[in-house]
Amino acid sequence: NAGVTQTPKFRVLKTGQSMTLLCAQDMNHEYMYWYRQDPGMGLRLIHYSVGEGTTAKGEVPDGYNVSRLKKQNFLLGLESAAPSQTSVYFCASSYSSSGPSGLFFGEGSRLTVL
Amino acid sequence: QQQVKQSPQSLIVQKGGISIINCAYENTAFDYFPWYQQFPGKGPALLIAIRPDVSEKKEGRFTISFNKSAKQFSLHIMDSQPGDSATYFCAASKEYGNKLVFGAGTILRVKS
Numbered sequence: 001n002a003g004v005t006q007t008p009k010f011r012v013l014k015t016g017q018s019m020t021l022l023c024a025q026d027m028n029h030e031y032m033y034w035y036r037q038d039p040g041m042g043l044r045l046i047h048y049s050v051g052e053g054t055t056a057k058g059e060v061p062d063g064y065n066v067s068r069l070k071k072q073n074f075l076l077g078l079e080s081a082a083p084s085q086t087s088v089y090f091c092a093s094s095y096s097s098s099g100p101s102g103l104f105f106g107e108g109s110r111l112t113v114l
Numbered sequence: 115q116q117q118v119k120q121s122p123q124s125l126i127v128q129k130g131g132i133s134i135i136n137c138a139y140e141n142t143a144f145d146y147f148p149w150y151q152q153f154p155g156k157g158p159a160l161l162i163a164i165r166p167d168v169s170e171k172k173e174g175r176f177t178i179s180f181n182k183s184a185k186q187f188s189l190h191i192m193d194s195q196p197g198d199s200a201t202y203f204c205a206a207s208k209e210y211g212n213k214l215v216f217g218a219g220t221i222l223r224v225k226s
Binding site (some may be wrong): 045058092102105 | 130155158159163203214217218
């Protein structure tokens with residue numbers, strides 16, 4: 001019963017390097033989200049998807065790209081990492097909205113950009 | 115600026131006491147107000163949620179109080195236990211919306 005799985009869990013990058021975070025869910029959820037968590041800032045929505053092949057910008061999308069080629073996967077890319085992108089990234093999914101069952105979160109991916 | 119303001123940043127409560135966390139919002143279009151609980155090294159998990167057609171919702175030791183006119187809502191944890199020590203986030207969205215806006219979080223420590 002995996003739920004939402006994020007890989008990798010930890011990563012250290014140098015400024016300017018690129019990387020991709022992978023999120024996979026096995027609950028057949030339509031909606032998927034990427035949030036970043038920073039001290040004192042709560043969770044801020046980066047990008048989200050309302051179904052396979054769709055993506056949309058959230059609150060803080062600059063510097064990130066996403067893709068949802070398969071319903072179960074949602075990828076977050078950093079093309080040229082910056083120290084300001086040091087954060088803990090959380091993927092989440094939901095059936096159709098943030099209704100009664102809410103969002104199901106992964107355990108997070110801690111990214112450090114030097 | 116944060117659309118949902120949460121206080122306090124941190125809270126220490128004795129075992130058996132009541133923990134109270136407050137949130138305020140500006141956007142009157144918000145109509146869904148959940149609370150999430152996060153343990154260290156884990157992702158947040160839905161704890162309890164309320165819609166503005168009721169003023170209070172209780173689930174076990176956890177209660178949400180909602181004041182629509184003041185645009186405020188709060189989480190009360192009765193008989194707080196050390197196992198309740200976690201970070202709590204309030205959030206809000208529109209129309210059971212899929213874009214939750216989170217507060218900054220409250221770190222709760224319950225002392226035994």
